[in-house]
Amino acid sequence: MTLRDKTADETPRSWLRAVLYDATIRGWVFQGLVLLFIILFALWVIHNTAANLRAANIPFGFDFLNMRAGFDISQKPIDYTLDSSHAQAFKVGLLNTIIVSVLGIILATIIGFIVGISRLSSNWLLARAATVYVETLRNIPLLLQLLFWYKAVLSVLPGPRQGLMLPFSINLSNRGLTMPRPIVGEGFGLVMWALLVAVVAAWALARWARRRQAATGQSFPVIRASLGIVIGLPLVVFLILGAPLTFELPELKGFNFVGGMVVHPELTAMLLGISLYTATFIAETVRAGILAVSSGQSEAAFSLGLRPSQTMRLIVVPQAMRVIIPPLTSQYLNLTKNSSLALAIGYPDLVAVFAGSTLNITGHAIEVIAITMAVYLALSLITAALMNWFNARVALVER
Amino acid sequence: MSRIETDTVFVRRDFLEPEAPPPSLGGIPGWVRKNLFSSPFNIAISLSMLLLLAWALPPLIRWLFIDAVWTGTNREACLPKNGETVGACWAFVNAKLAQFTFGSYPADQRWRPSLVMIVFFVGLAWVAIPRMPWRRQAVWLMLTAFPVATFWLLYGGLGLPIVETSNWGGLLVTLVVAITGIVASLPLGILLALGRRSKLPFIKIVSVVFIEVWRGVPLITVLFMASVMLPLFLPTGVNFDKLLRALIGVALFTGAYMAETIRGGLQAIPKGQFEGAASLGLGYWQSMRLIILPQALKIVIPGIVNSFISLFKDTSLVMIIGLYDLLGSIQRNFSDANWSTPSIAPTGLIFAAAVFWVFCFSMSRYSMYMERKLNTGRKR
Numbered sequence: 001m002t003l004r005d006k007t008a009d010e011t012p013r014s015w016l017r018a019v020l021y022d023a024t025i026r027g028w029v030f031q032g033l034v035l036l037f038i039i040l041f042a043l044w045v046i047h048n049t050a051a052n053l054r055a056a057n058i059p060f061g062f063d064f065l066n067m068r069a070g071f072d073i074s075q076k077p078i079d080y081t082l083d084s085s086h087a088q089a090f091k092v093g094l095l096n097t098i099i100v101s102v103l104g105i106i107l108a109t110i111i112g113f114i115v116g117i118s119r120l121s122s123n124w125l126l127a128r129a130a131t132v133y134v135e136t137l138r139n140i141p142l143l144l145q146l147l148f149w150y151k152a153v154l155s156v157l158p159g160p161r162q163g164l165m166l167p168f169s170i171n172l173s174n175r176g177l178t179m180p181r182p183i184v185g186e187g188f189g190l191v192m193w194a195l196l197v198a199v200v201a202a203w204a205l206a207r208w209a210r211r212r213q214a215a216t217g218q219s220f221p222v223i224r225a226s227l228g229i230v231i232g233l234p235l236v237v238f239l240i241l242g243a244p245l246t247f248e249l250p251e252l253k254g255f256n257f258v259g260g261m262v263v264h265p266e267l268t269a270m271l272l273g274i275s276l277y278t279a280t281f282i283a284e285t286v287r288a289g290i291l292a293v294s295s296g297q298s299e300a301a302f303s304l305g306l307r308p309s310q311t312m313r314l315i316v317v318p319q320a321m322r323v324i325i326p327p328l329t330s331q332y333l334n335l336t337k338n339s340s341l342a343l344a345i346g347y348p349d350l351v352a353v354f355a356g357s358t359l360n361i362t363g364h365a366i367e368v369i370a371i372t373m374a375v376y377l378a379l380s381l382i383t384a385a386l387m388n389w390f391n392a393r394v395a396l397v398e399r
Numbered sequence: 400m401s402r403i404e405t406d407t408v409f410v411r412r413d414f415l416e417p418e419a420p421p422p423s424l425g426g427i428p429g430w431v432r433k434n435l436f437s438s439p440f441n442i443a444i445s446l447s448m449l450l451l452l453a454w455a456l457p458p459l460i461r462w463l464f465i466d467a468v469w470t471g472t473n474r475e476a477c478l479p480k481n482g483e484t485v486g487a488c489w490a491f492v493n494a495k496l497a498q499f500t501f502g503s504y505p506a507d508q509r510w511r512p513s514l515v516m517i518v519f520f521v522g523l524a525w526v527a528i529p530r531m532p533w534r535r536q537a538v539w540l541m542l543t544a545f546p547v548a549t550f551w552l553l554y555g556g557l558g559l560p561i562v563e564t565s566n567w568g569g570l571l572v573t574l575v576v577a578i579t580g581i582v583a584s585l586p587l588g589i590l591l592a593l594g595r596r597s598k599l600p601f602i603k604i605v606s607v608v609f610i611e612v613w614r615g616v617p618l619i620t621v622l623f624m625a626s627v628m629l630p631l632f633l634p635t636g637v638n639f640d641k642l643l644r645a646l647i648g649v650a651l652f653t654g655a656y657m658a659e660t661i662r663g664g665l666q667a668i669p670k671g672q673f674e675g676a677a678s679l680g681l682g683y684w685q686s687m688r689l690i691i692l693p694q695a696l697k698i699v700i701p702g703i704v705n706s707f708i709s710l711f712k713d714t715s716l717v718m719i720i721g722l723y724d725l726l727g728s729i730q731r732n733f734s735d736a737n738w739s740t741p742s743i744a745p746t747g748l749i750f751a752a753a754v755f756w757v758f759c760f761s762m763s764r765y766s767m768y769m770e771r772k773l774n775t776g777r778k779r
Contacts, residue, residue: 031601038605045632052631123441124434125448139759140752141712143719144726148752151733152745337617344719355623365627373616373624380615 049366056363064362065090071357073348075264086358093353094375100270100349101336107275108335109328112282119287130283138280143341145277150269150345160257169249171257177268178250181261185244191234198233202226266347270339278335282328289324290316322394329387333380340376350375462486463749469493477740487746491738498732499750502568502723508560511552512571518545519574527765529772546582564642568723570754572642576649576714576724581657581707583650588657589696593687595662606658613655618713621648626720645717653710660702664695698773704766708759715755726751 019025053060065087073080077095080088118130137145155174157163163173171178202225209220238245250260263271293316301311342349343356350372359368423429435445466486468477470493477488492499501509522545525537553575555561567575594606613621625648629639668691676686718727729747732738 027599031599034605035601048634049631051635055635121444122434122437123444123448125445129448135760136756139708139712139756139763141715141726141755143715144748144752144755147726147730148745148748152748156741156745340617340619341716341719343619351617351619351623355620359627365631369620369624369628373612373620376617376620377612377615381611 058363060364060366062367064358064364064367067362069358069361071361073353074346075267075348086354086362089358090350090354090371093348093350096348096353097336097339097342097350100267100274100339100342100347103271104274104278104335104339105332107271108278108282108331111275111279112331113286115279116283116286117290119283120290134280134283137276138284142273142277142338143344146269146273146341146345149272150265154265154269160252169260171250174265175256175262176265177263178257179261179263180247180249181259183246183248185246187241188244190241191238191244194234194237195230198230201233202229205229264347266342266345269345270342270347274335274338274341278331278338281331281334285324285327285331286320288327289320292323293319325394326387326391329383333383336379336383337376474738474740477738477742485740485742487749488738488740488742489746491732491743491746492750494738495729495732499569499725499728501571502728503566504562504568504571505560505566508562511559511562515549515552516571516574519549519578542582564640567642569728570725572717572722572724572727573711573714575642576646576717576722577707577711579646580649580653580710580714581703583646584653584657584706584710585703587650587654588661589692591654591658592661592665595658596665610655610658613652614659618649618652618716619719621652622716622720624648641720642722645720645722649710649714649717653706656706656709657703660699660706661695663702664697664699665691667698668695700773701766701770704762704769708762708766711758711762712755725754 050060066085068082069084069086069089070082071089072082073089073092075096076092077099078088078092080092115130115133118126119134121127121130154176157172157174160171160173160175160178163171163175163178165171169180205225206222209222213219248259250257250262252258297315297319298311301315302308306314339349340351343352346352355368355372359365362368419425420429423432436442463486466484467489468485468487469489471477471488471490472494476490477485479485497506497509501512504512522537522541525531526534526541528534531537551557551559553562553567553571554564591606591610594602595610597603597606622645625644626641629644629647633639672690672694673686676690681689714724715726717724718730723731729751733744733747
């Protein structure tokens with residue numbers, strides 16, 4: 001054996017064989033080939049693009065961001081006029097995306113948790129209604145639902161005069177949802193500061209109570225005390241300053257409302273569609289999370305003498321949240337990405353304003369699409385990183 | 400043990416019939432009491448749900464069926480006459496049904512997409528039902544011969560008149576985009592999933608970056624990229640078909656999601672399988688092809704079906720870049736002056752919703768069925 005190996009090793013062919021079949025060398029060669037292919041492909045694409053751009057006479061660069069935009073945007077959370085730059089339009093679009101995403105996430109979470117728990121209810125009617133809701137809306141494309149709310153529901157609503165009057169001077173008509181606008185008076189900033197102080201104090205209190213319970217076993221009504229601090233302190237400051245907050249009521253003048261705050265029909269349709277759609281997925285996540293906590297856990301809690309509310313709060317919810325949070329995060333990300341469908345119903349989000357109007361006016365396709373994609377990518381990666389950190393904190397520590 | 404004398408000792412050989420439960424617990428009243436009115440809170444919920452149903456259901460049913468217009472040839476049929484209310488305008492859907500299915504595919508050639516759809520649904524049922532004979536052969540036929548034949552039948556050539564893709568539309572485009580997307584994304588997803596689990600650092604980085612970038616952006620920007628940027632990337636003069644550009648975007652996007660689904664399956668394979676394959680002397684590709692992937696792909700069938708459901712729903716987005724899929728062709732017909740009435744928008748959208756719902760709901764039921772079926776094999 002040894003003799004034959006030795007002779008085989010000396011021939012040049014078997015040396016080649018040894019190199020060819022060496023896993024490490026093969027790996028590097030293979031990776032080198034892939035790298036080479038990617039570089040060549042990138043060069044080819046860049047070459048073509050440069051040639052195409054030269055032919056179309058569009059210089060590559062980001063100078064267009066400072067040029068006059070010249071188009072109007074229907075919903076402007078910050079100052080924006082026809083003379084503003086494309087960079088300003090980008091900011092408006094980004095803010096509108098953030099507005100619809102944040103409001104949508106809040107609404108979807110509330111609806112999703114209620115529906116998810118309802119599906120587990122012992123009340124037959126409620127559980128069935130929740131199931132029908134989830135199974136119906138989950139299986140219909142979001143774009144279709146948005147068009148439905150916008151074209152089939154909101155645009156056939158009556159005008160402001162015949163609109164649906166709700167409490168607190170809120171009016172729902174084909175001009176959108178009109179409601180009183182809060183006007184911040186002198187010294188309202190102090191109330192906000194008081195709120196901040198109160199939140200920090202509540203957090204410190206919770207920390208102290210947890211330490212004391214760990215050390216002595218005595219419990220402290222943290223939730224009630226925290227609520228008292230967070231609501232009470234700003235309220236006291238607010239009253240001392242003489243209630244510096246008034247409301248401007250919307251008034252009917254002619255055919256439309258003057259004053260007040262208007263949620264445009266586009267935003268209303270977006271919020272309805274996106275939160276009702278995402279809520280179905282959140283409901284399924286919540287249901288799965290609660291079902292994942294074995295019934296032995298609550299039985300053990302009862303046998304320790306915990307009341308049902310305590311069992312829910314201290315035993316079931318913390319364990320269910322561990323299962324719920326990772327998929328919940330990806331639902332939040334989906335909602336944010338889905339808000340780009342706003343384009344279809346004319347809500348001026350990032351894609352509609354920037355990848356729509358700005359791209360059409362300037363023709364800088366590559367820069368515009370790259371910036372848009374980078375924004376969504378950054379949002380996704382930041383959220384994913386935060387969630388991984390949170391997940392690592394709450395993960396089950398196994399011995 | 401001695402035998403029991405049956406003639407002297409009474410032995411009861413069967414169970415006693417159970418007594419009927421008290422009337423208040425059994426039957427319909429008992430069920431209602433237990434499931435609807437067991438506590439004050441439950442009573443409140445049940446009553447408010449009943450009120451909600453009583454408020455919402457009758458007008459809905461009236462609009463959908465009783466007040467609806469079922470026959471007619473133009474908008475006159477769906478206009479409210481002498482003060483009566485008019486519900487859904489089903490006559491509109493009825494008149495446009497061929498357009499919603501095929502788009503502006505030439506009327507004398509519509510047997511071609513019809514044939515493709517029939518063969519597709521029969522083939523799909525054949526592949527999906529586990530007890531069918533020749534199932535493996537059917538899978539191969541669906542994956543190899545069927546796409547080629549479909550392309551020939553739909554596009555034309557070799558004796559058939561050519562139908563440009565700009566004339567395709569309706570459900571046909573929805574199905575073409577969804578099915579091409581899923582079929583093209585499978586091999587891409589497998590390669591990316593293997594790449595992400597590879598020990599070669601560069602391959603791993605490339606796969607991770609590719610997957611995370613596509614998963615991090617909305618499909619609509621991908622479609623924008625495919626329709627606006629792709630022509631810039633290619634040599635001057637090369638012009639792609641619009642549908643093909645959308646298909647490339649959809650395939651890349653779905654490939655990234657598919658990779659994550661398949662990676663889940665790969666992670667579920669016990670380490671012993673990899674080691675067993677290695678100890679048999681199988682190389683990387685052999686062990687993947689013969690040992691690992693057959694098991695991993697089987698586990699992720701429900702996941703693949705779920706990807707297909709979301710892809711199927713997402714195909715409606717191609718409307719935004721100017722392709723007329725089911726939703727797009729319905730939306731386009733809203734501006735038809737011959738039919739324009741206030742009720743066609745809700746009617747058309749509800750019709751589209753019903754079609755999408757039937758497809759997605761049946762697929763999700765199938766996915767659940769497969770999950771249960773695959774589970775029994777692994778349970779001990």
